Amino acid sequence: MMTSDLSFCLFDTAIGCCGIVWNSRGIAGVALPEKTEKAMRGRLRRRSPAAVEAAPPENVQRIVGDIVRLLGGETIDLSHVALDSSDLPEFNRRVYDVARAIPVGSTLSYGEIAERLGDRSLAREVAQALSQNPFPLIVPCHRVLAAGGKMGGFSGPGGVRTKLRLLSIEGAQAGEPLLFERLPWAASARRPA
Numbered sequence: 001m002m003t004s005d006l007s008f009c010l011f012d013t014a015i016g017c018c019g020i021v022w023n024s025r026g027i028a029g030v031a032l033p034e035k036t037e038k039a040m041r042g043r044l045r046r047r048s049p050a051a052v053e054a055a056p057p058e059n060v061q062r063i064v065g066d067i068v069r070l071l072g073g074e075t076i077d078l079s080h081v082a083l084d085s086s087d088l089p090e091f092n093r094r095v096y097d098v099a100r101a102i103p104v105g106s107t108l109s110y111g112e113i114a115e116r117l118g119d120r121s122l123a124r125e126v127a128q129a130l131s132q133n134p135f136p137l138i139v140p141c142h143r144v145l146a147a148g149g150k151m152g153g154f155s156g157p158g159g160v161r162t163k164l165r166l167l168s169i170e171g172a173q174a175g176e177p178l179l180f181e182r183l184p185w186a187a188s189a190r191r192p193a
């Protein structure tokens with residue numbers, strides 16, 4: 001980012017130390033946990049070298065509080081958060097706009113997002129844009145699944161396991177069964193007698 005008014009702060013959540021970057025236009029990035037605060041600071045400084053560590057203003061404090069509550073298990077809607085996506089490619093911004101419109105507890109597939117953008121054949125490009133999402137949770141890429149309700153990927157820490165946890169918090173019904181549910185003995189154990 002070339003913007004000089006960037007600031008960042010770290011904050012603790014139920015899944016570890018996260019980070020947020022902001023400027024006068026809105027949130028410029030969110031980082032899901034690293035193993036240490038030092039690693040988180042390093043990642044934020046690499047991503048936004050002009051950013052300075054600072055105490056967040058009241059509006060950013062509210063967003064941080066919402067993220068902490070979401071990661072603590074509460075159902076929180078972050079669609080109201082103002083973002084600064086001015087440095088992002090136009091296609092990515094369009095993908096993120098569609099993803100932000102997915103209601104809490106719901107999901108779309110990469111193909112469905114591509115279709116809403118006007119060309120279902122862009123599903124791979126949609127997946128690539130979401131893998132570059134600088135605003136995880138605020139742009140809820142965890143609500144986007146692969147074809148047939150399969151989980152697809154998740155580039156955040158913890159991968160698909162984190163994606164499943166976030167969907168569970170939001171009450172979404174993921175289409176792909178969890179690994180232990182796919183085992184033959186688990187299916188027979190659930191059958192009524």
